[in-house]
Amino acid sequence: MAEQSTDNTAPRIVFAQRVIDKIVRGALLYPDPETGESMIGLVVPQVGHAEPAIYVLDTIAPAGDAVRTFGMFEQGDDWQADVFNWLHKNWEVFRELRRSSYGSALAGKWDVPLMYVGDWHKQPGDMIDPSGGDEQTARLIIADADHTTENVVAPIATMYPLVGQAPAADGAGEGDGTASAPDAAAEYMPPGFPHEGNEQVIMVKREEEGWLVRIDFWFMGKNDRRFTRATPVVWPDERLPQLPPVAWYLQHTKRFNQEYNLLIDAGYLVNMAEWDADGKPPYEICFSLYRPGSYHVIIVVTPAEYPKRQPAVRVAPLVRGEENVDMFEKLYAASEPVMTAQLPDWPWDSKRTLLELVLHVEGTLKKDKDTAS
Numbered sequence: 001m002a003e004q005s006t007d008n009t010a011p012r013i014v015f016a017q018r019v020i021d022k023i024v025r026g027a028l029l030y031p032d033p034e035t036g037e038s039m040i041g042l043v044v045p046q047v048g049h050a051e052p053a054i055y056v057l058d059t060i061a062p063a064g065d066a067v068r069t070f071g072m073f074e075q076g077d078d079w080q081a082d083v084f085n086w087l088h089k090n091w092e093v094f095r096e097l098r099r100s101s102y103g104s105a106l107a108g109k110w111d112v113p114l115m116y117v118g119d120w121h122k123q124p125g126d127m128i129d130p131s132g133g134d135e136q137t138a139r140l141i142i143a144d145a146d147h148t149t150e151n152v153v154a155p156i157a158t159m160y161p162l163v164g165q166a167p168a169a170d171g172a173g174e175g176d177g178t179a180s181a182p183d184a185a186a187e188y189m190p191p192g193f194p195h196e197g198n199e200q201v202i203m204v205k206r207e208e209e210g211w212l213v214r215i216d217f218w219f220m221g222k223n224d225r226r227f228t229r230a231t232p233v234v235w236p237d238e239r240l241p242q243l244p245p246v247a248w249y250l251q252h253t254k255r256f257n258q259e260y261n262l263l264i265d266a267g268y269l270v271n272m273a274e275w276d277a278d279g280k281p282p283y284e285i286c287f288s289l290y291r292p293g294s295y296h297v298i299i300v301v302t303p304a305e306y307p308k309r310q311p312a313v314r315v316a317p318l319v320r321g322e323e324n325v326d327m328f329e330k331l332y333a334a335s336e337p338v339m340t341a342q343l344p345d346w347p348w349d350s351k352r353t354l355l356e357l358v359l360h361v362e363g364t365l366k367k368d369k370d371t372a373s
Contacts, residue, residue, distance in 0.1 A: 015233070023037075028159075028209050038118075041057045042057065042114065042241070056118075090281040093280075094244075095110075095111055117149070134227075139225050152220045155217050159214075160211065162211060162212055247285055248303075263287070297316045308350060310357075312337065313357065314338065316334045316336075
């Protein structure tokens with residue numbers, strides 16, 4: 001059962017403004033079914049406090065095929081895990097690079113792992129408390145010896161039409177169980193509104209969409225495994241550490257599948273690797289391409305923001321595999337960047353493909369080889 005916190009052991013929970021904006025935007029995208037996203041951030045111990053300070057930096061939405069209905073929402077899919085792993089991997093590189101600046105107390109403050117810190121969840125009607133299922137899930141996460149999460153933050157979003165009838169008391173609308181659409185009736189205010197003095201609730205009016213979004217904040221920690229109300233603090237995005245962009249192959253899966261299939265259909269053997277090609281995060285996404293019978297391997301180095309930026313291209317000789325030696329690492333170490341004259345003279349834009357670039361480079365390599373012989 002969720003309860004009101006009555007002591008001073010509650011954690012300090014700071015949200016980046018982008019997280020609040022994403023909660024509101026996500027709720028408005030699905031006004032009828034339940035929805036939500038996982039949240040990631042930093043957990044920083046507080047000297048003299050039982051609970052840590054939690055900085056919620058961003059959210060990770062579920063894959064497009066997530067199940068959303070009026071009474072159920074499922075997330076925690078493989079895609080979310082892949083995105084988290086990408087961000088965590090790059091954050092660790094960022095931590096390592098920043099350690100040289102630890103003369104600053106602020107720089108050292110953020111030297112903690114990036115972690116899953118909970119989920120925000122939009123619920124129907126006036127269900128401003130976490131559900132029994134939410135509470136059970138949070139307890140299982142905290143109790144899991146293989147899980148590093150010891151604190152779960154759970155913002156609960158509910159929505160109310162700025163004009164129209166109030167949702168039914170049990171949280172279900174009449175007939176089909178959906179929230180009433182805005183109409184010409186009197187404005188409806190949700191429970192607790194106005195909320196002067198209630199710092200545990202954030203209300204966001206969206207006049208254009210015709211909705212008011214209420215966000216209640218809850219917390220469960222390892223020391224008291226029940227949800228209690230939490231008081232959020234919202235900081236501007238620039239006051240908190242920035243996470244790297246999500247790799248394009250995760251962000252744009254349709255584009256990745258198209259690019260990959262084009263290369264396969266053209267006869268290349270394709271291997272992909274996340275690689276630190278420039279010595280700073282985020283990692284680059286590299287493709288080693290070998291056409292059977294060729295005397296070289298082409299390596300295409302794509303930035304995380306591809307296709308907005310043109311990839312770099314390198315060429316490696318064939319190398320012999322060794323036990324316990326990463327094959328891509330060995331190929332990359334043996335590779336050299338292609339010369340400017342071997343790159344296409346047409347301007348790069350997002351409609352170009354990796355295959356176009358590779359075929360051009362391969363053609364110039366063959367031409368140079370024929371000329372040399």
